[in-house]
Amino acid sequence: MVAAKQVLGPDDVRRAVTRMAHEIIERNRGVDGVVLVGIQHGGVWLAASLAEEIARIDTPVPVGSLDASLYRDDIGLRPVAPGAVSDLSFDVDGVTAVLVDDVLFTGRTVRAALDALADYGRPRAVQLAVLVDRGHRELPIRPDFVGKNLPTSTGEDVSATAEGVVIS
Amino acid sequence: MxxxxxxxxxxxxxxxxxxxxxxxxxxxxxxxxxxxxxxxxxxxxxxxxxxxxxxxxxxxxxxxxxxxxxxxxxxxxxxxxxxxxxxxxxxxxxxxxxxxxxxxxxxxxxxxxxxxxxxxxxxxxxxxxxxxxxPTQALLDAYTVRTALSRTGGFDGLRMAIVGDVKHSRVARSTVQAFRMLGAHVTVVAPRTLLPPDVGDRFADAVTDRLDDLIGDVDVLYLLRMQHERMHEALVPSLREYTTRFGLTPRRAAMLGPQTLVMHPGPMNRGVEIAVDPAELPGAVITQxxxxxxxxxxxxxxxxxGSGGPIAPTTDAATDVTTEGPTE
Structure with a gap:
């Protein structure tokens, strides 16, 4: 077991979130029709932080959360620990949905989340925002907004919270 | 295995x-x-x-x-x-x-x-x-009470009365067990002839044949189906007498607390264990x-x-964990 290594501190995370909020607004030419969807568990706090920043810079956007455990491709292969119940209290049809997660790794969670989202409706477009992209993709999925690209080995654990990003 | x-x-x-x-x-x-x-x-x-x-x-x-x-x-x-x-x-x-x-x-x-x-x-x-x-009836009963009363943390202090043919009821056995495991206090209300031989501390927290004494003080009133075939075994004198002593009659419905849930596993014998229209009981959760x-x-x-074994507690960055072991 290697010692934990802090890669980003709380200030770095705050700056990264602010930059990503600007990028989301810029890419979509404002936030008309944009919704944020945090993926359970880790994406929920980040979606809330991004929403806070977007509201400060521009106008408030709807925020929801999505639990994709029932859509995973490894059901039955490992224990499943669903997060809180999905909460999408807005119409998904025709919106630009920004899926939000803390760490992007193999891409399998995002794949599951895309399927889950499709069961709620047909967004006009789906974009992906992650605080950390640690590489090692196993599916053709790429993020649209990244806080930090972080080279890792597959055996390492990456945790990303408002307090910072830690590799262990 | x-x-x-x-x-x-x-x-x-x-x-x-x-x-x-x-x-x-x-x-x-x-x-x-x-x-x-x-x-x-x-x-x-x-x-x-x-x-x-x-x-x-x-x-x-x-x-x-x-x-x-x-x-x-x-x-x-x-x-x-x-x-x-x-x-x-x-x-x-x-x-x-x-x-x-x-x-x-x-x-x-x-x-x-x-x-x-x-x-x-x-x-x-x-x-x-x-x-x-x-067991799945017991789980759906527990889930119904948990959602209706917002009791996500368990049933500590919840008072439940389960009324009727406890002896022949698999529902009673499983539901009483589940509710007690979650911390509820369960009283069995039945005529002596319809009590199981093992009734007592092991089965429930209390036993009585006087429904009127506790009906105003319970959070959950659970009515069991009166199985008609028990009539032939002469375990109750008549359905009418059963209703008088153990049924939810209009008189007893009026004694229920405003928050008391009324439950029944179905199918209901209307006019026997439940002699009021459940649609008119504010606390009835039988459809739920x-x-x-x-x-x-x-x-x-x-x-x-689907779970691949008992569910593990959530760890940090559990997102996208692959089945590979650490490579360090």
């Missing part, structure tokens, strides 16, 4: 009950969607094996399996080779040979699901065996029990077939 099964509430324990009820919240969310279906159990096959009549339990399990995208088969004993003398074991082994991941079993003999679990690699879910157990049954059975099926 057989897969994990759900034969009695003991197989879950209080932490397992909480796990299933938490999962049921997710399933209830699925059921509220316009398209209530998820791909969670694609490729799994669930076989309903019913040796005894059932409407709600069989349909509830079938719906639950389908909403999780499992394939379903239904075996009704009345239309089967059982009538040609095929034994229970041969029947189960024949169905198992077709490739089944779970058997949902209803049988008139106590212990039949346990026997079946010993003969097959598949998971076995007890959907009611004799007077013995009906049926609705919740689907979510709870989805949770049970997913817990047994």
């Amino acid at each position: 057989s897969a994990r099964s759900l034969l009695t509430i003991d197989d879950l324990g209080s932490s397992g009950i909480m796990r299933v009820l938490d999962l049921a919240d997710h399933m209830a969310e699925v059921n509220r969607r316009p398209n209530p279906k998820v791909p969670a159990l694609r490729g799994k096959t669930v076989c309903n094996v019913f040796f005894e009549d059932s409407t709600r339990t069989r349909l509830s399990f079938e719906t639950a399996a389908k909403r999780l995208s499992a394939d379903t088969m239904t075996f009704a004993a009345s239309q089967s080779s059982i009538n040609k003398g095929e034994s229970l074991r041969d029947t189960i082994e024949t169905i198992a040979a077709m490739g089944v991941d779970a058997f949902v079993v209803r049988h008139k003999s106590s212990g039949a699901p346990q026997l079946i679990a010993g003969w097959t690699q598949a998971s076995v879910i007890n959907a009611g065996d004799g007077w013995h157990a009906h 029990q049926v609705t919740n049954g689907i979510a709870v059975r989805m949770a049970v099926l997913f817990d047994l077939l």
Whole structure:
């Protein structure tokens, strides 16, 4: 077991979130029709932080959360620990949905989340925002907004919270 | 070695009950969607094996399996080779040979699901065996109370009265057990002839034959079905007398607290154990029990077939964990 290594501190995370909020607004030419969807568990706090920043810079956007455990491709292969119940209290049809997660790794969670989202409706477009992209993709999925690209080995654990990003 | 099964509430324990009820919240969310279906159990096959009549339990399990995208088969004993003398074991082994991941079993003999679990690699879910157990009914009852009273933390201090034919009731056995495991105080209300021999501390917290004494003080009033066949056994003098002493009459309905939930496992004998229109009782959650049954059975099926073992506590950055071990 290697010692934990802090890669980003709380200030770095705050700056990264602010930059990503600007990028989301810029890419979509404002936030008309944009919704944020945090993926359970880790994406929920980040979606809330991004929403806070977007509201400060521009106008408030709807925020929801999505639990994709029932859509995973490894059901039955490992224990499943669903997060809180999905909460999408807005119409998904025709919106630009920004899926939000803390760490992007193999891409399998995002794949599951895309399927889950499709069961709620047909967004006009789906974009992906992650605080950390640690590489090692196993599916053709790429993020649209990244806080930090972080080279890792597959055996390492990456945790990303408002307090910072830690590799262990 | 057989897969994990759900034969009695003991197989879950209080932490397992909480796990299933938490999962049921997710399933209830699925059921509220316009398209209530998820791909969670694609490729799994669930076989309903019913040796005894059932409407709600069989349909509830079938719906639950389908909403999780499992394939379903239904075996009704009345239309089967059982009538040609095929034994229970041969029947189960024949169905198992077709490739089944779970058997949902209803049988008139106590212990039949346990026997079946010993003969097959598949998971076995007890959907009611004799007077013995009906664990998914207990779970849906617990889920109904938990959601209706926002009791997500457990039932500490909850007062429940369960009224009627406790002796012959697998529902009573499982539901009382589950509610007590979650911390509820359960009183059994029944004539002496309809009490099980093991009633007492082991079965319930208190026993009485005077419903009027406690009806105003309970949070949950659970009415059991009065089984007509018990009349022939002369265990109660008459249905009318049963209703007078143990039925929910208009007089007793007026004694209920404003928040008291009224529950019944169905099918109801209107005019016997329930002599008021449940639609007019503000606390009646009998329809919710049926609705919740689907979510709870989805949770049970997913817990047994989809979770890959007991659920581990959430760790940081559990997102995207692959099956590879550490490479350091």
